[in-house]
Amino acid sequence: MSAPFGPYVVTLDDITKQLRRTFAGFIDRRTGKNTTYTMVDAGLSAFSVFFMQSPSFLEYQRSLEQRRGENNARTLFGVHDIPSDNHTRNLLDPTPPSAVEPMYAYLFNALEQAGVVDAHRSVGQTLLLALDGTEYFSSANIHCEHCSTRRHANGKVTYVHTAVTPVLVKPGSDKVIALAPEFVQPQDGALKQDCELTAAKRWLARHGTHFSHLKTTVLGDDLYCHEPFCRTLQSLGLGFILVCKPTSHATVYDWVAHLERSGAVHTVVHTRWTGKRHETDTYRFAHAIPLCDADGALEVNWCELTTTDGHGKILYRNAFATTFALTAERVVEVVAAGRSRWKIENENNNVLKTKGYHFEHNYGHGQQHLSSLLASLIILAFLTHTVLEWMDDSYRLLRQKLPSRQRLFNDIRTLTTYLCFDSWTALTAFMLNSFEPPPPQPETG
């Protein structure tokens, strides 16, 4: 990432202060005097594990506390007393993940104030909001009251958790801005089992108007390219670029074939040199195509990209339904935006699954909301890292100097196992000092 944004910044201290307020509002089911640990300590403890990307972080901090009377969970995150993992699980389980949403709003607002959100604008000066579902938990045995179920032909049941994880993406940028997730889970009073599309609609019902005011284009895979969903987007004033496959959109492709015969499908061809070979990008586009075979069907604009090598072999092909009016120039931007949707999988959803954030390592599944609450805290830790990369000069410098985030957190893990730092600033300054050139040696002779 290049120059920092500013002058508006939030620090990790600001973020943990805000976290304290959020966790203080968590549901506390305890009665009587059994209240040694606070909800704030439980919440911050869980967050610190995900932020530090270290399942053993708290164990080491308990040990530091015993040996030296100080620990990094307190100095870096403000944990007063570290509860046991079992305590943390029981304390956090009753609170639904929606209780974390104010933190997402706080961090998004900070990014907006700093100009980061506007810098993320793309085609037509809109924000690109990618929606996608990711299954982050699956088990034949472990389950809670909010698991979805998959019943197999042999009578066995698999328990799963899936989340719709919206992110803002930008073609050409390796950074995504994670937004509050929406969980696919049994809904009160619903006749049908919940699904990704319904969860996405719930998310839009809460956040759609906000993003409509910000001028936003929704990206999604073929599943989202569905008339009722597109109408929901339209009614909220949101544009869209959605994958539109021939296998699931027969009407669209009948129309494309018909328009092709009458010369109403436009073609644009660009040839590129990749450094190794020539590749040809053939764009086709057409306007006002009914999305399904019904009277008064929603009309969309359609575009397709086919990339071929010098021998005519197809290297890539994809097509999109969109609200954008297409021209020879605009079609290239629209397809680039539609393709940037993969970032949600690469840059965001893997954080729930890869080892870096150690999902469920310490705390298990819970009986009520724990699984989805922890998933939301993991995405929040990931968003916090992203925010710091934009706003914390020392953190950004460390990210630039060290080859990967994994290496950075390996080093942080080792340092905080043996040493206690007064603050996050002190820790990052200590690390940056090791990159300073050595002091000049006195001359000899």
Ligand SMILES: [Zn+2]
């Ligand atoms: Zn569950």
